[in-house]
Amino acid sequence: MRELPVAVIGAGPVGLAAAANLIAHGLAVKVYECGAQAGANVSDWRHVRLFSPWEFNIDRAARALLEPTSWRAPDAAAYPTGAELVGAYLVPLAQTPALAPVIEYGARVTAIGRRGIDKVVSRDREQHPFQLSVTDKNGRIRRELARAVIDASGTWTSPNPLGAGGIAAEGEQAQVQRIDYGIPDVLGRDRAGFVGRTTLVVGAGHSAANVLLDLAELAKQDATTRAVWATRGTNLSRVYGGGANDQLAARGDLGRRLRQLVEGGRVELVAGFACVAVREAAGQIVIEGETSAGSRTIGPVDRIVACTGQRPDLSLARELRVELDPWLESARALGPLVDPNLHSCGSVPPHGHRELSHPESGFYTVGVKSYGRAPTFLMATGYEQVRSVVAAIAGDLAAADDVRLVLPETGVCTTAAVGSGGCCGGPAPAATEACCADDAAAKAQGQSSCGCGSSAKANEAAPAQ
Incomplete structure (x- = not known):
């Protein structure tokens, strides 16, 4: 098992960050990208300017691979378009000597299972390597083995329909x-x-x-x-x-x-x-x-x-033991932290491998797909996710559990809770890593979850996997 690579699905910003972190830990990696180049999905919205500047859009491990090359770091305060994100960061990163040999383009992963056993079998399950069904750019189908799988395939190609009920409207x-x-x-x-x-x-x-x-x-x-x-x-x-x-x-x-x-x-x-x-x-x-x-x-x-959002393609992991939030289809433990029914505070509590894992040991959903149908994902969130996940795969649980995520707040916070302090108790105190006052109070009491009204209770009821 340890001689097998870790499979990363998707060569977008988060997938490449996962690969860079794996290389930093000395772990073998194979990246499968269904597009013709890195950041293929980003290229679909190449004309859109991001509202987060470069300082939030470059992963630390990825930067370490880029700096020894002829790459020039963009102005940290500038706001890139999707085209600039691809051209000035993702493509050069994918072409680094460390990453170029391990990325396969035109490779679509269509199913993941365990070699020799199906979803029902429990005995010695972790001793069976993951088996990926991969269709290459010529349409040939093959099987590949992996010790762990990081799914960073995103949701861009699975848009929600117009129909308000979640299914296509009549005549759509x-x-x-x-x-x-x-x-x-x-x-x-x-x-x-x-x-x-x-x-x-x-x-x-x-x-x-x-x-x-x-x-x-x-x-x-x-x-x-x-x-x-x-x-x-x-x-x-x-x-x-x-x-x-x-x-x-x-x-x-x-x-x-x-x-x-x-x-x-x-x-x-x-x-x-x-x-x-x-x-x-x-x-x-x-x-x-x-x-x-x-x-x-x-x-x-x-x-x-x-512009009705996207949803995750769940067919990929049908033969794996995954546990999802019932309505968001996010990783189950992450659901209460990002549920728009409860709060939308512009930030989320720090979360890593424990919230992103599933009952299927060694399988992780990261990036925007980890949020399921929830909105407001930022690349910086994905970078910290994969840093934690890769550390866990490498066996460094101390580093994996040391999750630090501070995101820029929106200045808007809405929750289902009603209290005299207003939404989420008002803004967070200055110099605290919290999205609102209630969140800061919860963290001061030793809780890792957001303290936004009913969401705090939901978080406590969702143990890490």
């Missing part, structure tokens, strides 16, 4: 040619599909904000271009953000600009709209939905952009 599949899932390049390569047309953007996250801001810019160039924005919820504080209170200035500015568009009448907002059907109407499409006031129709419009 029939109109799929008029629906973009993700973040189209409205001002660049996809401009022809949006200029002079009416576009409905569905979703209440930062992806929707980016698309709406681009549509507003396009409308300046062509007055016949219109944007309609539909959200399932009515509380838009998360996407509008904390403004000047956001510790990531670009994130706060994104929400501020979007609010100005809505309040200035440049974007029509339909809040509290649950999409149930998409129908063709005289060459355009109308969207039927439900609101608290009854049925409502939006349209006709020419295109729809579904």
Whole structure:
């Protein structure tokens, strides 16, 4: 078992960070990337500028591999686009002498199991190596063995549907040619599909904000271009953000600009709209939905952009013993820490290998996929996740358990709890590694979980695996 490599699925930012950490520990690694280059999924949103600067986007172990090469570190305070993240960091990292030989491109992992036994067998389970079914770029299928598996495949290619119930809206599949899932390049390569047309953007996250801001810019160039924005919820504080209170200035500015568009009448907002059907109407499409006031129709419009988030592909680990949060589909112990039903404090408590592990010893879900359907993931979170996970695989439990994660706060904190101190008890005291006052109080009492109202109880009920 110890002679086998650790398999890493995905050569995005977190997957490459995992590989860099494995190399730093002297462990053999094999990276499987289904795209043609590192950061293939990032390239899909290459036109989008990140709201986190370079200082948060470069992993420490990855930097150690890059510095002996001709690589030049970007300005730590600059905000890269997706294209710059790929070109100035991910591709050079993948081409380092340590990583280049261990990455296979065009390699899609379709299933993971244990060699010689299925999911039901318990006896001596940990003595059987992992077996991965891999389809290469020529369509050939082979089996590969690994001592451990780190799944950093992400969720980008598994978008949520328009349908508010979690399944495709009636007629959605029939109109799929008029629906973009993700973040189209409205001002660049996809401009022809949006200029002079009416576009409905569905979703209440930062992806929707980016698309709406681009549509507003396009409308300046062509007055016949219109944007309609539909959200399932009515509380838009998360996407509008904390403004000047956001510790990531670009994130706060994104929400501020979007609010100005809505309040200035440049974007029509339909809040509290649950999409149930998409129908063709005289060459355009109308969207039927439900609101608290009854049925409502939006349209006709020419295109729809579904910024409704992503969900993890669970088929990959069907033959493994995984334990997931029942509704987020995140790693089970991580669920209460990131559950948007409980809180959205712009930060999460430090978490590592114990929260990311499963009953299947040696299998870890990391990166945005570890969050399942929960939003607000930052790359810096993934980097600390894999540092802890790799230390655990290497047998250094002291380092693995020494998890330190401090994320920039949004300036917005919403929870299901109601108290005299307000949401989460108000902002965290200065110079504390906490997302809010209740979180700081919980940590002062020796708890590792966020203390945001009912979420604190949920965290205590979810033991680490």
